[in-house]
Amino acid sequence: MSLALYGHPFSSYTQKVLIALFENDIPFEFRCISPDYPQNVADWLQLWPLRRFPVLVDGDRHVIETSVIIEYLQLTRPGPVRLVPEDPMAALDVHFLDRFFDLHIMNVVQHAVSGALTGDPVKRADGLAIAVEKLELAYA
Numbered sequence: 001m002s003l004a005l006y007g008h009p010f011s012s013y014t015q016k017v018l019i020a021l022f023e024n025d026i027p028f029e030f031r032c033i034s035p036d037y038p039q040n041v042a043d044w045l046q047l048w049p050l051r052r053f054p055v056l057v058d059g060d061r062h063v064i065e066t067s068v069i070i071e072y073l074q075l076t077r078p079g080p081v082r083l084v085p086e087d088p089m090a091a092l093d094v095h096f097l098d099r100f101f102d103l104h105i106m107n108v109v110q111h112a113v114s115g116a117l118t119g120d121p122v123k124r125a126d127g128l129a130i131a132v133e134k135l136e137l138a139y140a
C-alpha cells in the first residue's frame, strides 16, 4: 500500500517524519497543507479535526502523532536504518530525547511562530518572549 503524508515543508513536526521516511528511502506522496491545495486541506481536516499535522495515510489507515508515525514506519516499513533501538533500555533514551525535543523545543517554538502569524506586533513580541525564556532554559 502506498503512503501519503499530509504536512507542510516549514513544519518541524512534518520534517521529523520526513527524516524517518528519507532515512529508509520509503516511497510516499507528499500532500502539502496550504491554501494553494484546498483539497489537501479538506482531506486533512476530515482525517484529523484537531487540526494538527502531519498525518500519515497508509491505505485505509491514518496514523497521527509524529512519534507514533515513526514507530508505525519502523513496524511496517523496516529498512537498514533502525529508527528506535531494539534494546528497550536504549529505546528509553531515544523516547526521552523524542519527548524532550517535542515538548521543550518544538512546542515552545510554536509560541513564537503563532505570535508572528497573528500579524499583531504585540502578540508577536509576547510569543517571542515566551519562546526565548523557555528555549534558553531547555538548551541550558
Ligand SMILES: N[C@@H](CCC(=O)N[C@@H](CS)C(=O)NCC(=O)O)C(=O)O
Pocket: 011, 012, 013, 014, 051, 052, 053, 054, 064, 065, 066, 067, 102
Ligand atoms: N504532537 C503533535 C504535534 C503536531 C503539531 O503541533 N504540528 C503543528 C505544525 S508543526 C501544527 O499542526 N500546527 C497547527 C496548529 O497549531 O494549529 C505531533 O507530534 O504530531
